[in-house]
Amino acid sequence: MRDIGLVGVPFSGKSTLFRALTRAGSHGGQANVAVVPVPDPRLGVLTDMERSKKTVPAQVRFVDVPGGTSSAQGLAKLRESDALAVVVRSFGVDRAPARELADVRSELLLADLGVLESALEKGLKRAKGRPGPDVHALQRAKDALDAERPLRDAGLDDQELAHLKGIAALTLKPEVVIANLEEGDELPAELSDAVGVYASIEAETTEMEPEEARALLEEFGVSEPGLDRVIAAGYGALELITFLTTGDDETRAWEVRRGARAPEAAGVIHTDLERGFIRAEVISYDELVAIGSMEAAKASGKLRVEGKDYVVQEGDILHVRFAV
Ligand SMILES: Nc1nc2c(ncn2[C@@H]2O[C@H](COP(=O)(O)OP(=O)(O)O)[C@@H](O)[C@H]2O)c(=O)[nH]1
Numbered sequence: 001m002r003d004i005g006l007v008g009v010p011f012s013g014k015s016t017l018f019r020a021l022t023r024a025g026s027h028g029g030q031a032n033v034a035v036v037p038v039p040d041p042r043l044g045v046l047t048d049m050e051r052s053k054k055t056v057p058a059q060v061r062f063v064d065v066p067g068g069t070s071s072a073q074g075l076a077k078l079r080e081s082d083a084l085a086v087v088v089r090s091f092g093v094d095r096a097p098a099r100e101l102a103d104v105r106s107e108l109l110l111a112d113l114g115v116l117e118s119a120l121e122k123g124l125k126r127a128k129g130r131p132g133p134d135v136h137a138l139q140r141a142k143d144a145l146d147a148e149r150p151l152r153d154a155g156l157d158d159q160e161l162a163h164l165k166g167i168a169a170l171t172l173k174p175e176v177v178i179a180n181l182e183e184g185d186e187l188p189a190e191l192s193d194a195v196g197v198y199a200s201i202e203a204e205t206t207e208m209e210p211e212e213a214r215a216l217l218e219e220f221g222v223s224e225p226g227l228d229r230v231i232a233a234g235y236g237a238l239e240l241i242t243f244l245t246t247g248d249d250e251t252r253a254w255e256v257r258r259g260a261r262a263p264e265a266a267g268v269i270h271t272d273l274e275r276g277f278i279r280a281e282v283i284s285y286d287e288l289v290a291i292g293s294m295e296a297a298k299a300s301g302k303l304r305v306e307g308k309d310y311v312v313q314e315g316d317i318l319h320v321r322f323a324v
């Protein structure tokens with residue numbers, strides 16, 4: 001499971017959003033960690049189709065980082081996250097969400113610069129006048145940050161990125177922007193790429209019966225709850241793909257790195273399936289829905305047989321053949 005760290009200036013609504021997420025299905029654990037099921041309408045369709053006894057969604061973990069970018073401890077927590085969700089305040093008369101976003105981004109950039117400067121200094125000392133590729137990579141990264149460019153936009157190649165692994169750079173992490181909106185407001189034009197949410201309403205309504213919640217949302221002129229979109233956008237930023245398994249036992253969503261081949265995906269289900277991988281029978285979700293059932297797909301020869309080199313696609317339904 002991957003971690004998404006909430007980051008933002010104080011009072012942007014991180015903890016409020018976190019409370020909403022917690023009630024959306026947290027399994028307890030630490031006070032500032034919410035494990036949230038990733039909404040996926042395909043799961044319901046497959047569950048009905050195959051009459052699965054169980055439905056298991058993918059999950060993602062949101063972390064409300066105490067101290068945020070202003071404490072060493074907060075920064076360390078953010079560095080452990082797989083993606084960042086920047087929460088900006090877009091409510092209240094004095095709101096300035098675009099400036100707030102720029103401020104948070106420059107704090108993240110400065111934090112990376114601090115770490116890079118000391119790594120570069122150490123690297124140069126170690127190199128004794130003969131800097132290797134590791135030092136060059138650090139220097140290139142530092143140059144980008146000096147020019148106020150986040151590292152994800154610095155055009156670093158895979159080898160350079162490998163040399164930067166130990167830094168766990170914040171500006172390399174995928175980022176999603178969440179605008180915490182004034183009740184009933186639309187997303188401001190300058191933040192058109194952000195996901196809008198009404199954090200305080202969401203935090204209230206997640207405790208209510210669905211009808212009661214809908215009535216309250218309507219009262220505020222909110223047509224659609226945004227929490228699902230926050231979860232989906234966070235999960236989307238992680239650069240994962242979802243593949244599915246389905247049968248009468250269970251319908252389940254699994255996550256794997258984009259670009260992974262069939263054995264790696266099989267290994268997400270169980271290490272035995274990767275070790276003993278023989279082949280995978282594959283059909284896309286859309287094709288399966290068009291055919292109507294796994295049985296019909298099998299009978300009509302529509303399950304493709306794929307080997308070790310097959311690159312798994314978003315929405316693939318896999319059936320792994322293995323022997324250990
Ligand atoms: N009006 C309004 N107030 C909010 C909203 N979200 C949070 N707040 C209030 O803003 C304050 C700071 O929120 P909090 O979640 O603690 O911010 P944090 O410092 O980012 O964790 C609290 O008093 C919240 O009740 C919102 O969507 N609308």
Ligand SMILES: [Mg+2]
Nearest residue numbers: 011014015016
């Ligand atoms: Mg807080």
